[in-house]
Amino acid sequence: MLGVAAMLPLMLLVTGSTDNVAISTISEVFGTQDLQRLLLIISGLVALSFVTKALVQLTFKWWLSGHTSRLEAEASTELFRRYVDSAYSDHRGRKMSEMHRNIGHAVSQAFGGVLLGLISLLTDGLTISLILVVLFLVSPWTTLGVIVFFGTTMFVTQSLLRKRQQRIGEEIAEYEAGAWNAVLPGINGFRESRVTKTSTEFVSRFFASRSEQAQAHRRMALISEIPRYVLEIVFVIGVGAMSVLLFSTQDQGQALSVLGVFVAAATRLLPTLNRFTGTLGSVRMSNAGLQIVVSEINQLEASGPVKLDDEPKLAEKQAIRISDVRFKFDDSDEFVLKGVSVDIQAGSTVAFVGSSGAGKSTLLDIILGLFTPTSGTVTYGGQSIHGALGSWYERVAVVSQDIFILDDSLAANVAYGLPDNEIDMQKVRDVVSLAQLDEAVAQLPDGLATRLGERGVRLSGGQRQRVGIARALYRDPDVLVLDEATSALDNITEFEISETMKSLAGERTIIIVAHRLSTVKNADNILFMKNGLIAGEGSFESLQQSNMDFAELVRIGSASLAEEK
Ligand SMILES: Nc1ncnc2c1ncn2[C@@H]1O[C@H](COP(=O)(O)OP(=O)(O)OP(=O)(O)O)[C@@H](O)[C@H]1O
Numbered sequence: 040m041l042g043v044a045a046m047l048p049l050m051l052l053v054t055g056s057t058d059n060v061a062i063s064t065i066s067e068v069f070g071t072q073d074l075q076r077l078l079l080i081i082s083g084l085v086a087l088s089f090v091t092k093a094l095v096q097l098t099f100k101w102w103l104s105g106h107t108s109r110l111e112a113e114a115s116t117e118l119f120r121r122y123v124d125s126a127y128s129d130h131r132g133r134k135m136s137e138m139h140r141n142i143g144h145a146v147s148q149a150f151g152g153v154l155l156g157l158i159s160l161l162t163d164g165l166t167i168s169l170i171l172v173v174l175f176l177v178s179p180w181t182t183l184g185v186i187v188f189f190g191t192t193m194f195v196t197q198s199l200l201r202k203r204q205q206r207i208g209e210e211i212a213e214y215e216a217g218a219w220n221a222v223l224p225g226i227n228g229f230r231e232s233r234v235t236k237t238s239t240e241f242v243s244r245f246f247a248s249r250s251e252q253a254q255a256h257r258r259m260a261l262i263s264e265i266p267r268y269v270l271e272i273v274f275v276i277g278v279g280a281m282s283v284l285l286f287s288t289q290d291q292g293q294a295l296s297v298l299g300v301f302v303a304a305a306t307r308l309l310p311t312l313n314r315f316t317g318t319l320g321s322v323r324m325s326n327a328g329l330q331i332v333v334s335e336i337n338q339l340e341a342s343g344p345v346k347l348d349d350e351p352k353l354a355e356k357q358a359i360r361i362s363d364v365r366f367k368f369d370d371s372d373e374f375v376l377k378g379v380s381v382d383i384q385a386g387s388t389v390a391f392v393g394s395s396g397a398g399k400s401t402l403l404d405i406i407l408g409l410f411t412p413t414s415g416t417v418t419y420g421g422q423s424i425h426g427a428l429g430s431w432y433e434r435v436a437v438v439s440q441d442i443f444i445l446d447d448s449l450a451a452n453v454a455y456g457l458p459d460n461e462i463d464m465q466k467v468r469d470v471v472s473l474a475q476l477d478e479a480v481a482q483l484p485d486g487l488a489t490r491l492g493e494r495g496v497r498l499s500g501g502q503r504q505r506v507g508i509a510r511a512l513y514r515d516p517d518v519l520v521l522d523e524a525t526s527a528l529d530n531i532t533e534f535e536i537s538e539t540m541k542s543l544a545g546e547r548t549i550i551i552v553a554h555r556l557s558t559v560k561n562a563d564n565i566l567f568m569k570n571g572l573i574a575g576e577g578s579f580e581s582l583q584q585s586n587m588d589f590a591e592l593v594r595i596g597s598a599s600l601a602e603e604k
């Protein structure tokens with residue numbers, strides 16, 4: 040902009056008109072009237088102004104890109120934080136593909152596209168206005184004409200393109216989620232995809248999404264070029280019209296200098312205008328990403344994070360009381376739990392058994408505070424665990440059927456989520472022993488320091504479960520919850536784990552869900568669940584007497600065992 044302003048005296052000087060405020064000021068300051076020297080000085084000033092402009096712009100860009108990249112990193116992290124802080128039931132309702140898309144693509148659209156775009160629009164808008172001000176000083180009426188001329192053209196083209204560009208942005212975001220939707224089963228479900236020979240299907244779904252997205256980008260690129268050509272054509276017509284107007288109303292020298300400034304300004308104005316309209320298009324396109332981020336943040340904000348601090352403290356070694364718990368999922372009318380009441384004494388071992396779909400895992404998730412009962416309460420020492428989750432998670436540990444293995448050492452997997460320097464290696468060794476993992480560790484090349492590889496590729500299913508058990512024991516919990524935690528173990532290892540559990544019983548409350556009856560045989564209390572209700576309870580023998588279904592279960596179990604023999 041400075042450059043354009045500085046061009047004015049230069050142009051006037053070249054055309055021979057020296058009676059200008061700028062030129063006389065310069066000649067006064069430098070104390071010379073000599074045309075040659077003045078020309079040299081003014082050229083120098085113009086060059087200097089361009090160098091200054093470049094430096095200022097570069098510094099600004101440097102600052103801006105640092106700033107927006109940091110904001111983008113923060114926003115992406117914030118979205119991730121809110122996802123992991125949200126209620127488990129909400130989490131289960133979310134699509135993996137969309138979460139991946141939102142944390143990555145959508146956030147970078149919102150910042151790289153919208154925020155940077157808006158800033159660029161602002162600076163370009165400022166440049167355009169300043170150029171117009173200079174032109175206005177040179178020739179007010181012509182400038183007004185130019186504004187109306189270019190303004191109308193831009194307004195018309197932009198209003199024709201706006202909706203289309205927005206829609207393309209939405210399509211691109213949808214295809215992004217579509218691509219993730221194909222990547223996840225292909226990669227996370229590798230074995231299933233391979234054995235069912237469906238990998239190519241996921242690859243072609245991926246390709247379909249990506250090529251649709253590419254088509255959308257192509258359409259976007261094309262329609263974003265339109266305003267540029269329109270502006271160029273309008274500019275050529277404009278210069279023609281202006282020359283006719285200027286030469287017919289003013290003397291040749293003046294007309295020529297005004298036209299010179301206009302052409303100089305236009306060569307500067309036109310790229311800026313083009314960039315301006317281009318940015319406008321990409322802002323509209325990226326707006327889809329911003330909308331996604333905003334609506335996700337709003338939704339996450341409305342349901343709020345699950346708070347794990349500032350809770351009342353729960354005392355140690357207390358009884359758990361489940362009182363008339365009823366539960367249904369938001370997306371269903373049927374109750375999965377229809378009024379479950381159980382008293383679990385501190386230090387006792389209780390087991391939930393029952394057919395598949397009876398509601399055992401759901402009940403455990405409620406005991407874990409992951410689901411909130413639709414009605415009824417779960418208390419620990421008389422205090423609702425749902426009002427004291429932070430403290431509850433210091434008392435309870437869980438081993439689920441699928442153990443998530445970190446791409447880290449065995450020790451880090453046992454101490455799950457703790458930084459290396461906070462891992463108590465002695466404790467790791469102790470719980471590894473308790474979980475019957477000593478032999479497996481001895482076979483690993485680096486023992487406890489062996490990296491297990493992402494998803495625990497180095498471990499067998501049973502070893503993975505024992506890592507889960509060691510992990511739970513490392514937390515030194517008062518309450519140990521096991522959901523089918525020993526299902527993958529062979530009978531001997533299972534027996535040994537049961538012995539471990541027996542040795543822990545008394546000190547800890549143990550809640551087990553298992554289908555294998557040998558796992559639950561020693562429990563103080565067995566609860567037989569059927570259709571979301573406790574259909575019977577008692578020790579193994581007494582339940583066998585009192586509950587027909589359970590007796591049947593035992594009979595079938597022993598019959599199949601007898602057959603095996
Ligand atoms: N999001 C959901 N919406 C509606 N119903 C659901 C949802 N998730 C689970 N269910 C239903 O809840 C019931 C109880 O499931 P749950 O996992 O608690 O059974 P389970 O007793 O643990 O069975 P299993 O022995 O097979 O593990 C099932 O009938 C299941 O279909």
Ligand SMILES: [Mg+2]
Nearest residue numbers: 399400401522
């Ligand atoms: Mg289950």
